[in-house]
Amino acid sequence: MGPTRAQFVQYAPAALAVVPLGAGPWSALAAAAAGAGAWAVGVSAPVLRSLIACGLTTTGCGIAAHEVLASGMNPLIALGLAVPAGAAALAHHRNLVGHTPAAALTPATITKSAGTGTGLTSQEQVIAAFWAEYISGPTQTEGRKLIQPGAALEQLVLQVDGSHVVFTGIITLPPGQQVRVREADIASVYHVPISQIELGDPKHYAPNALPVTVQLTAPAAQPQIAAGTPTTPEELWAAYVGVPEGAMPGTTLTVTRYDGPLDWEGIATRDRRAIGTVNLQDLAGNLDLETIQIALAPGDKPSQMGIRVMREHALMHGTMLSSVLDELSMDSRGYVRAGTYVDGRAALLPLAQPGSGARHLYLVGGSRSGKSGLLEQILLSAHRSGIAVILASPQAGTIAGASLSAYLGDGLDEAMGALRLAYAMMLDREARYRSPAFPFTDPLVLVVIDEAHMLLSASSPYHAEAKAIVEQLTRRSLKRGIGVVLATQTPLAEDLGNSTVIRSQLLIGGGAVFLRCAKGQGSLVGANAVEGAEGIDLSMIPSQWPGQYAKVADRDMSGLATEAAAAPEDGTFGLGYLLTPGSQAVQFRSLHLDVPPVSLAGGEPPVGIEDCDAWRERDAVAQTPMVDKRGKNLIGSLADLLAAAEGAPSSQELAAHHNPAGLHAVPGPARPGGAPAASDGQKLIKPRILELLQEHSIPMTAETIARKLETSAKNVKPRLSELKKRGEVTNENGLWRAA
DSSP: OOOHHHHHHHHHHHHHHHHHHHHHHHHHHHHHHHHHHHHHHHHHHHHHHHHHHHHHHHHHHHHHHHHHHTTTTHHHHHHHHHHHHHHHHHHHHHHHTTTTTTGGGGGTTTOOOOOOTTOOOHHHHHHHHHHIIIIIOOSTTTTTSSSSSOOOOEEEEEETTEEEEHHHHEOOOOTTOOOOOOOHHHHHTTOOOGGGGGEGGGGSTTTTTEEEEEEEEEEOOOOOOOOOOOOOOOHHIIIISSSSSSSSEEEEEEEEEEEEETTEEEEEEESOOOOOOOHHHHHHHTTOOOOOOOOOESSSSSEEEEEEEEESTTTTTTOOSSGGGGGGOOTTTTTTEEEEEETEEEEEEEETTTTEEEEEEEOOOEEETHHHHHHHHHHHHHEEEEEEEEEEEEETOOOGGHHHHHHHEESHHHHHHHHHHHHHHHHHHHHSSSSSOOSSSSSEEEEEETTTHHHHHHHHHTTHHHHHHHHHHHHSSGGGGEEEEESSSOOOGGGGOOOHHHHHHHHEEEEEEEEEEOSSBBBBBGOOOOOTTOBBBBGGGGGGTHHHHHHHHHHHSSSSSOOOOOGGGGGGTTTTEETTTTOOOEEEEOOOOOOOOGGTTTTOOOOOOOHHHHHTOOOOHOOOSOOOOSSOOOOHHHHHHHHHTTTOOOOHHHHHHHHHHHSSOOOOOTTTTOOOOOTTTSSSSHHHHHHHHHOOOOOOOOHHHHHHHTOOHHHHHHHHHHHTTTTTTTETTTTEEOO
């Protein structure tokens, strides 16, 4: 094999330095041939010029040496002519390596020199020569400016580790001077990136002595797990989840089932330390998945957590309500079946606590999320478990199982009345059970408040009163056998009247169900943080399963009566998270109602409430505001409440309005001293309107006033206009109040 291009260019001058000693004038031809060959192999212009100059020098020395030998002069003179030729060859070698310093120091060419005057290896000598040539001096090539004269490189050490070549040293100047050499200067000399140069911080070293580290060849890049590259779950876990900045630092994954990179189950374990709560959004980000594709299942040990990753969601096809009807009844622990967990286990919801009282429930879900269906299921469970229900539904006609309740407040005003009755029942039981001994002889009561934001938000006309009542109910009612089920559309604080008491008491006293919310309103982090549900964003739950849009679009929906009924997998109704006290929120889906809940009640009447003062005066209590005009001073005793209700209509007069089907279990007798409702002919309407507005101190519409006075709106509106002209009432956006 012939010499390589680099070998030819490097060793040709050495040959030209020896050949003229014996070849004489023929060395000129050799120099010309060397120059032509260097040009042919395509070396750089500086190297080519160096090679030609070296060839000319050696040619001249060769001719002179030939003449000395031919004339019979001393041979030592001819040998001395080889010194300039050798110097030219050394200069050429320096110019050659000056253009490829890093390449000249590859591991294949690095060898230790056995005996040099300075104790440096040949490679260290090259490094020092470049430093002196371009940075410190003392010599200086014509036309080249030194970076900092006198900035010598001391304590030079060369390290070679495989393909990684690095040298270190100390830039030293006389006392009183400061090192001005920068990373960019060194990088330009040794032809390496600036990122491979490291200078010491002048703050920590003397100004005239600065350490330097130069990586002539960068270390090999460590193998990384590329995003999107199929890998084992264990590798993904170790690289992104178990690291200190991951969602579950210090954990290892043991895969128990693997059916592909998007369908596997495993157990995360932390060595003798509790895992605690997990931020679901962080975990989904670590695994490059959507939150709906991941389900967590806390294990028996606090140091373990079950993980499930799903390509097709396990709850897509749902669970039909009629197939688990027997499980809707409350068990001996006070739990009822609310749905199915992602691992196939029954999702249980607490409605009571045997031996201690009732339980609360906080339910969040936007439109078309399955919230109403879950409320209907709770009504059916309460009915089958012998629990009486007081239902407050500000948005009239939205609960299909409303007839299963003992008292129904349907509409905004009537829903407020249901809250007042629930508060009165708590006061009544507190008066009768000073030291309650369970089980009660009276039935458990469940106060269900649907669309609670319509009563509790600051824009509600009943904001102050509703907030005060619900705060007291959530604080005091459990030990009296009265639980609260509160449903809102978002977890935002304003939906609960900006009351931290209500939500904290709901979560402590029972559990929570979180369903899909509108975008931007479903985050359970920040101000809406819920312990055990960290990192969950309810707006990330899709309204349809992936790929289901096309299935629905392909159906024949041209006729009004189509055989293609909507299946559970067409939407994510009822899909969300169930949280019980002291646990992690677990993904579940509520039961699918394929039949109306009332038809499953077996035609039995609703569970009745015990005969007591509050229940007998239910209609008067429902019409009696519990706070003063400022929204303060909530009535604190049953006696004060009944005294305040003296001027309200009796229960017999309004029984048909609240219970048209005669569903009240215990009809109350007429209240002694109760004034019958006067007709239009018996008493003038304007004084009655003014008396009503002054007594209730809350704004009302003309229709509400007419309904309370048991007359028509056409008789009320003209009188309201007359009272307004006289300055006795005011009207703001259709709401009338006393001036």
